[in-house]
Amino acid sequence: MDSFSSLIRTASHEQHVEAETSTFMSDLLGGRLGVDAYARYTEQLWFVYEALESATGHLAGDPVAGPFVQPELLRLPALERDLAHLRGPDWRAGLTALPATRAYADRVRECAEGWPGGYVAHHYTRYLGDLSGGQIIRDRAEKTWGFARKGDGVRFYVFEEIGNPAAFKRGYRELLDAIGVDELEQQRIVGECKRAFALNTAVFRALGEEFPLTA
Numbered sequence: 001m002d003s004f005s006s007l008i009r010t011a012s013h014e015q016h017v018e019a020e021t022s023t024f025m026s027d028l029l030g031g032r033l034g035v036d037a038y039a040r041y042t043e044q045l046w047f048v049y050e051a052l053e054s055a056t057g058h059l060a061g062d063p064v065a066g067p068f069v070q071p072e073l074l075r076l077p078a079l080e081r082d083l084a085h086l087r088g089p090d091w092r093a094g095l096t097a098l099p100a101t102r103a104y105a106d107r108v109r110e111c112a113e114g115w116p117g118g119y120v121a122h123h124y125t126r127y128l129g130d131l132s133g134g135q136i137i138r139d140r141a142e143k144t145w146g147f148a149r150k151g152d153g154v155r156f157y158v159f160e161e162i163g164n165p166a167a168f169k170r171g172y173r174e175l176l177d178a179i180g181v182d183e184l185e186q187q188r189i190v191g192e193c194k195r196a197f198a199l200n201t202a203v204f205r206a207l208g209e210e211f212p213l214t215a
């Protein structure tokens, strides 16, 4: 039988391509959008990470989700610095979640509160993605909008405490493979991972509608 890490990776591959090639992401990576679109996207991420990371306290001791809770992953402080840079010191006052973002964050919170396996699915979808494709987004953002390399505006993509992302990802996959749940629960987690990708794609769709290239 395939390892759980390859199972979850393979199962979400198709949706990964969909997210990666969404109109909003393509336009963002293609340098065709203004910094306002990037800021709006960063604001949406704040709601998602707020949901993911406000749960870490009570999940740290959980036998299934606990091993994934690692302080070097936490993104909220970096996101807040980016938002202060992008929107100014009053960034909190103007912060609003799109309905799709609200739905995504609500689902993360629901899993965090009642289903540790589901939380792992959301954790994997975000953090492993940020450690991978996130680096491509950072590079494009620096070039398109002139942020300092790994500086304010793109700190979300910089994992200061992870010296070797490739090694970290290997370790993360080992944690996935060591997850202490039966095959049925593994299937459920894979299903939640697909849902997590769909929730991300829905946010991209909404952002694409807010920032169309042709008015």
Ligand code: HEM
Binding pocket: 005, 008, 009, 016, 019, 020, 021, 025, 029, 124, 125, 126, 128, 129, 130, 132, 133, 134, 136, 137, 169, 197, 200
């Ligand atoms: C333009 C956007 C994106 C690009 C260019 C991109 C690129 C990549 C690349 C190159 C990898 C492979 C890393 C490796 O093999 O170690 C990867 C992995 C991953 N990406 Fe993305 N990605 C993007 C968007 C997303 C989004 C929106 C999500 C979900 C929210 C996501 C989630 C993931 C996950 C979970 C992995 C880890 C797969 C695994 O090894 O288990 N990515 N991405």
